Amino acid sequence: MRILLVEDEVGIIQFLQQGLEEEGYSITTASNGEAALQLLLENNFDLVLLDWMLPKITGIEVCREFRKKNKTTPIIFLTAKDTVQETIEGLQAGANDYVKKPFSFDELVARIKIHFRNQETQVLNLGSIEINLSNRLVYVNNQEVTLTHREFELLCYLVKNKGKVCTRTQIIEEVWDIHFDYDTGVIDVFMNSIRKKLNIKKEEDCIKTIRGVGYIAND
Structure with a gap:
């Protein structure tokens, strides 16, 4: 399964990439919204882990633009934003799930597996x-x-x-x-x-x- 990891903090990228690859996933990374959107439009990913606050284009703008292309790849936001209104905004932009920082790696993996199980039937x-x-x-x-x-x-x-x-x-x-x-x-x-x-x-x-x-x- 191919996952696009979009995050601008090097430490988080390295931690998640290593952990997810050990879980058997193929990881592609992007450190800004512009690069992420280009990768999404040019490649087929099975899931996207998307940070909200990104350089050049924010995560929520990436999500909106991607959904405008009628793309249905599951998107999980990884973000420190935690108000109810921000959560609603992310979901309305087209996100499928929302994991608040700091988060448990085991919880993230569990959520990823749920989305892949849902996809298998489709x-x-x-x-x-x-x-x-x-x-x-x-x-x-x-x-x-x-x-x-x-x-x-x-x-x-x-x-x-x-x-x-x-x-x-x-x-x-x-x-x-x-x-x-x-x-x-x-x-x-x-x-x-x-x-x-x-x-x-x-x-x-x-x-x-x-x-x-x-x-x-x-x-």
Whole structure:
């Protein structure tokens, strides 16, 4: 799991980075808000630990700008600000959680694990393909791929039923919500588009066509 740690105090950065890496997390650091925002917009992180008071751009401004891009990566504020109004302001800016300084490292790790547990139910995987259900984003080898609404729904249906043959009738009924005779050839058109966008090579195809029946997704 990749965590972006944004903090301007060197001692805290070193302490948290060492401790979190020992817990098995991959840590990237930033010491000012401007660098943090650039990293967030150019990379895919699983969680952000964000200090409020930062040079150049404050943490709360980073949070607001990041959320404007419809990014849903969990953000935990690490801050000495502790009034009720400040807590509310941070949450309204888009933060998911709030840990007040000084804090227990064990408590922080526990909160991080809770957020990752919540995320696990929102992510589907098929080989090198990752589907984030909460923000409807698809990645192949960590590179974002843009799918249409119907392509996304079709891919999700197949991956949710990984290992099972999905018939054309089932797909039309569940994905298209059509419950009468309909030309199921439209499914092939969407599958061709999905394969092309995901750059799935024929010999490595993780979504196989079962001729005359439907499709099956397998790792």
